[in-house]
Amino acid sequence: MGNRIDSHQHFWKFDPVRDSWIDETMAVIQRDFLPEDLQPLLKENHFEGCVAVQASQSEDETHFLLDLASKNDFIKGVVGWIDLRSENVEERLQFFSNQKKLKGFRHVVQGEPDDFMFGTEFRRGIQALKTFDYTYDVLIFERQLPAAISLVKDFPNQRFVIDHIAKPDIKSGSINSWKKGIEEIAKFDNVWCKISGMVTEADWENWKPQDLKPYLDIIFENFSTDKLMYGSDWPVLNVASDYKEVVKTLEDYISKFSIEDQNKIWFENAISFYNLSD
Numbered sequence: 001m002g003n004r005i006d007s008h009q010h011f012w013k014f015d016p017v018r019d020s021w022i023d024e025t026m027a028v029i030q031r032d033f034l035p036e037d038l039q040p041l042l043k044e045n046h047f048e049g050c051v052a053v054q055a056s057q058s059e060d061e062t063h064f065l066l067d068l069a070s071k072n073d074f075i076k077g078v079v080g081w082i083d084l085r086s087e088n089v090e091e092r093l094q095f096f097s098n099q100k101k102l103k104g105f106r107h108v109v110q111g112e113p114d115d116f117m118f119g120t121e122f123r124r125g126i127q128a129l130k131t132f133d134y135t136y137d138v139l140i141f142e143r144q145l146p147a148a149i150s151l152v153k154d155f156p157n158q159r160f161v162i163d164h165i166a167k168p169d170i171k172s173g174s175i176n177s178w179k180k181g182i183e184e185i186a187k188f189d190n191v192w193c194k195i196s197g198m199v200t201e202a203d204w205e206n207w208k209p210q211d212l213k214p215y216l217d218i219i220f221e222n223f224s225t226d227k228l229m230y231g232s233d234w235p236v237l238n239v240a241s242d243y244k245e246v247v248k249t250l251e252d253y254i255s256k257f258s259i260e261d262q263n264k265i266w267f268e269n270a271i272s273f274y275n276l277s278d
Contacts, residue, residue, distance in 0.1 A: 003048035005076060005272040008163065008196045008231025009038065010055040011068055018056050019215040023112075026239050031222050033235040035072045041234070041243040042074060048267070049076040051231075053137065053273055054106050054165075057081050062096065070102040076276045077103040079137050084125025102272040104135030104159075109144065110167065110232055117147040126151065130158050132216045135274060140162045145181030152188045159190055161273060162195025164233065170211060171203045179218050186222035193223045195250060195265070196231030209249045216253055225261040229270040 010206065012019060013032045020079055022030055042050060052065045052075050062080030069075040078101050082092045099130050109116055116122060129136055138148050138160050145166055152160050170176035196213050219228065230250055237246050254262050271277055 004046055004196050004230070004266040005276065006042065006047050006050040006232045006234070007115075007229040007274070008194050009050050010052050010236065011035065011052055011065065011232040012055055025049060026236075028238050029235050031059075033074065035068055037060075038234060039072075044248045045226060047076045049276070050069070051075075051077040051103070051270065051276070052081040052239075054081040057085075057108060058094060059092070062102070064098055064138070066099055075276045076103070077101055079104045079106050079135070079274075081105060081107065082174070085119065085121035086125070087121075089125045089128050090131070093128055096132045101134060102134075103136070103276070104137060104161070106137035106139055108139055110139050110141050113270065114144055115146060117144070117151045120271065123151070123154070124154055126158060130155075133275075135161060136165075137161055137163050141167045142169065142178040142181065145178070145185060149181065149188075150175040151183050152185060152191050156190055159273060161192040161194055161229070163192060163194050164201070165195065165215060167197065167201055168215055170198060170201040170207070170215060173211075175214060178215075181217055182222050189242045191223075192227045192229065193219060194229055194231040194268065195219065197233040197236070199240040199246060200233065201250075202240065207240060212249065213253070225257070226269065228265050229273065230265055265275070 011034055022256055051176060054061045054065065059082060062082065063077045065080060069078050069141060082089065082105060086092065087260055126136060136158060140148055166178065166181065168175060179262065198215065202211050232243060232246055234243055237243065254265060257274055
């Protein structure tokens, strides 16, 4: 598979109750976003495919994304949701295990108490993922990095990817405690990181590429180009930017890298992390 892969985007049929996180400040994304909306953007920016990631916490969401993936070839993989804390987690994983395009799972931990990832039930669920060779997407705020470090350390055989570079407060420019957490978590061989979701942590109205640069510098210093992958976080990015601008920001940043390293970031790492070539 040549060509770029967007390792992180979402689809939804907008539901104001279920999607209450999309508040009035995000009015621009209070509508449906479906494959026919994304496909032209992918094409225009030289992307061959994408990975659709859960946005709501239900098995219905997993079925919804798998259904879209079955009808759209360019959706190469799905990161779904199951209740990892459930007693029958193995049974649910077994149920989904015949779904070729289902590559991993995610829980919206950023909305949970800071000690959530220490929970026994949650950890039992993480343990079960390995049996089926599923990945786990770590969605956290910067303050939850210590819990994430403990998690990845205790499950050395589980593949983890950090979404949105662990959401540092780019808008305020604070960087030091986030930097310490990134330096620590990047030491683990089982951890990858998505270059995604940065513009929405910056000042939506006024961000510039140089606001992101110090954060990108730290990500690239700590994660090798073997461990980083591009994700747009479309359509959430629309509150602060547009698809093309987000792509261009990373293109400019890595323009001096070798073609080999650029290819790793644009598609090779996503393909190997999520087994997208199956």
